Amino acid sequence: MELKSVALKETHIALGAKMVPFAGYYMPLKYGSETEEHLKVRQGVGVFDVSHMGEFIVEGPGALDLIQYVCSNDAASLSPGKVQYACLPNGQGGIVDDLLVYMIAPELYMLVVNASNIEKDWKWLQNHNRFGARLKNISDETSLFAIQGPKAGAVVKKVTNVATEAMKYYTFAEGNILDILPDALISATGYTGAGGFEIYVSNDKAQQVWDALFEAGAEEGIAPIGLGARDTLRLEMGYCLYGNDIDDTTSPIEAGLGWITKFNKSFIDDQRLKTQKEEGVNRKLTGFVMIDKGIPRQGYELMNANDEIIGKVSSGSISPVLNQGIGLGYVATGYSKADTEIFVSVRGRKLRARVSRLPFIKNQ
Numbered sequence: 001m002e003l004k005s006v007a008l009k010e011t012h013i014a015l016g017a018k019m020v021p022f023a024g025y026y027m028p029l030k031y032g033s034e035t036e037e038h039l040k041v042r043q044g045v046g047v048f049d050v051s052h053m054g055e056f057i058v059e060g061p062g063a064l065d066l067i068q069y070v071c072s073n074d075a076a077s078l079s080p081g082k083v084q085y086a087c088l089p090n091g092q093g094g095i096v097d098d099l100l101v102y103m104i105a106p107e108l109y110m111l112v113v114n115a116s117n118i119e120k121d122w123k124w125l126q127n128h129n130r131f132g133a134r135l136k137n138i139s140d141e142t143s144l145f146a147i148q149g150p151k152a153g154a155v156v157k158k159v160t161n162v163a164t165e166a167m168k169y170y171t172f173a174e175g176n177i178l179d180i181l182p183d184a185l186i187s188a189t190g191y192t193g194a195g196g197f198e199i200y201v202s203n204d205k206a207q208q209v210w211d212a213l214f215e216a217g218a219e220e221g222i223a224p225i226g227l228g229a230r231d232t233l234r235l236e237m238g239y240c241l242y243g244n245d246i247d248d249t250t251s252p253i254e255a256g257l258g259w260i261t262k263f264n265k266s267f268i269d270d271q272r273l274k275t276q277k278e279e280g281v282n283r284k285l286t287g288f289v290m291i292d293k294g295i296p297r298q299g300y301e302l303m304n305a306n307d308e309i310i311g312k313v314s315s316g317s318i319s320p321v322l323n324q325g326i327g328l329g330y331v332a333t334g335y336s337k338a339d340t341e342i343f344v345s346v347r348g349r350k351l352r353a354r355v356s357r358l359p360f361i362k363n364q
Contacts, residue, residue: 003021003024003025003026004024004025004026004052004140005025005026006025006026006027006049006051006052006143007051007143007203007206007207008049008051008143008206008207008210009026011207011210012028012031012049012224015028015031015224016031016032017029017030017031017224017226018030018031018226020227022052022115022227023052023114023115023116024052024115024116024118025052025115027049027052027226027227028049028224028226028227029226029227029228030226030227030228030229031223031224031225031226034226034228034229034232035229035320037223037225037226037228037229038229038232038233038320038321039320039321040149040221040223040225040229041148041149041192041194041225041229041233042149042192042194042233042320042321043149043150044149044150044151044220044221044222044223045147045148045149045150045151045152045154045155045196045217045220045221045222045223046147046148046149046222046223046224046225046229047145047146047147047148047210047213047214047217047222047223047224047225048145048146048148048224048225048226048227048230049143049144049145049210049224050144050145050146050198050230051142051143051144051145051203051206052115053112053113053114053115053139053144054112054113054114054115054117054118054121054122054137054139055110055111055112055113055137055138055139055142055144055200056110056111056113056121056122056125056135056136056137056138056139057108057109057110057134057135057136057138058108058109058110058111058125058133058134058135059107059108059109059133059134059136060107060132060133060134061107061132062129062131062132062133063107063108063109063131063133063134064076064107064109065131065133066125066128066129066131066133067101067109067111068265068266068267069128069131069266069267069268070088070124070125070128070267070268071086071087071088071099071101071267072086072087072088072089072252072257072260072261072262072267072273073085073086073087073101073260073261073262074262074264074265075101075103075109076265078101078103079103080103080104080105080106081103081171081172081173082102082103082170082171082172083100083101083102083103083170083171083172083187083189084100084101084103084170084260085098085099085100085101085170085189085260086098086099086100086101086260087099087246087252087257087260087261088121088124088268089251089252089267089268089269089270089273090248090268090269091268091269092248092269093251093269093272093273093276094247094248094249094250094251095242095246095247095248095250095251095252095255096117096120096121096124096248097113097114097117097120097121097242098114098240098242098246098257099111099112099113099114099121100112100189102172102185102187104174110185111125112144114242114243116242116243117242118137118139122135122137128268141202141203142200142201142202142203143200143201143202143203143205143206143209144198144199144200144201145198145199145201145206145209145210145213146190146191146192146196146197146198147196147197147198147199147213147217148190148191148192148194148195148196148225148233149192149194149195149196150194150195151217151220151221151222152194152195152196152197153165153195153196153197154220155213155216155217155220155222156186156196156197156199156213156216158216158217159177159178159209159212159213159216160175160176160177160178160184160186161175161176162174162175162176162186164186164188164197167186167188167197168188169188169189169190170188170189171187171188172185172186172187172188173185173186173187174186177199177201177205177209177212178212180205180208180209180212181201181202181205181208181209184199184200184201184209185199185200186198186199186200187200191230191233191234191239192230192233192234192237193233193234193236193237193239193359193361194233199213231315231317232317232318232319232320235315235316235317235319235326235327235328235360236319236321236322236326236359236360236361237358237359237360237361238287238328238358238359238360240255240257240285240328241315244298244314244315244328245285245314245315245328246285250285250330251272251273251276251281252273253273253276253277253281254276254281254283254284254285254330255285256284256285256358258277261273261277263277280333281333282332282333283311283330283331283332283333284330284331284333284336285314285328285329285330286311286328286329286330286331286335286336286355287326287327287328287355287356287357287358287360288302288326288327288328288329288342288344288353288354288355288356289322289324289325289326289353289354289356289360290324290325290326290327290344290351290352290353291341291351291352291353291354292351292352292353293325293351294325294344294346294349294351295316295317295318295325295346296313296316296317296325296326296327296329296344296346296353297313297316297346298313298314298315298316299312299313300312300313300316300344300345300346301313301344301345302329302331302335302342302343302344302345302353303342303343303344303345303350304335304342304343305341305343307350310331310332310335310342311329311330311331311332311335311342312329312330313327313328313329313344314327314328314329314330315327315328315329316328316329319360319361321361322360322361325353326356326360327344327353331355335355336355337355338355338356338357339354339355339356340354340355341353341354341355342354342355
């Protein structure tokens with residue numbers, strides 16, 4: 001399959017980015033040191049080009065009915081300017097994708113989905129649209145920049161007329177970006193735990209907005225950040241990554257996403273998931289910190305003291321903040337309690353680890 005390119009591909013190459021295939025796109029993995037990029041976001045401000053993400057418009061009288069039917073969360077609780085995290089149950093106990101639901105106006109929503117699942121999700125929505133909602137896939141014409149870090153607000157405030165300092169977590173507003181774009185969508189969701197904002201722009205304005213952000217952030221030491229650091233940042237917060245920690249074989253209840261699974265409405269797979277919530281599950285997505293020196297990697301087996309396999313690592317790396325190995329993995333429920341000692345099988349060695357509450361670091 002031919003790789004797609006984001007609008008600013010040449011800009012990233014000029015900045016010295018290491019470009020790699022990711023989710024069907026040619027994307028910047030890093031511009032220098034991944035650890036330095038990670039810490040830049042934790043301590044200052046960095047910009048991710050995440051234009052590979054998918055965006056769908058859902059509108060019309062049947063829009064909310066469709067979203068309520070395909071999503072686990074209760075979108076009826078949204079009001080214009082609010083965002084909600086949800087997942088798409090697949091009807092077989094698994095997850096089609098996780099996504100964000102933006103309520104722009106009554107009968108007008110935007111869904112933001114994972115790049116690797118754009119085509120899959122689009123077909124899923126079309127196949128279940130018995131409500132007459134109007135669907136439009138605007139993924140290929142939309143660029144998305146995530147400005148993340150404790151200094152992100154100071155940067156974004158300089159380029160927009162939106163009162164970003166007043167924006168609460170999981171809200172958004174439409175505003176002017178330096179007269180480049182009169183109706184940019186600016187949100188405050190984040191995937192790093194470091195605070196910040198996202199700006200959705202049309203591809204033809206992407207370069208101008210990118211340049212404006214870097215000019216505005218020069219004083220704060222703003223830097224471009226690649227997907228490598230994005231992964232370690234989200235892992236420190238214990239955020240799920242589709243394809244690693246959740247997929248078509250994992251249920252939201254097993255994944256600790258019961259909080260976005262609401263049973264005050266009917267939706268795909270609601271009865272199965274309700275039973276899981278009431279009766280419990282045999283495995284749970286669990287965080288763990290390495291006691292012995294080593295890096296847990298996806299697919300490594302998790303064991304108990306008797307060398308019995310109790311699960312598998314779904315995500316793992318070295319935490320640049322903690323300077324030790326951290327991971328997520330599905331373990332038998334009896335081993336999911338905080339401070340339980342488990343073991344990671346790393347190339348034939350059995351390394352000690354400790355089950356940890358999430359997030360691994362305090363939300364900044």
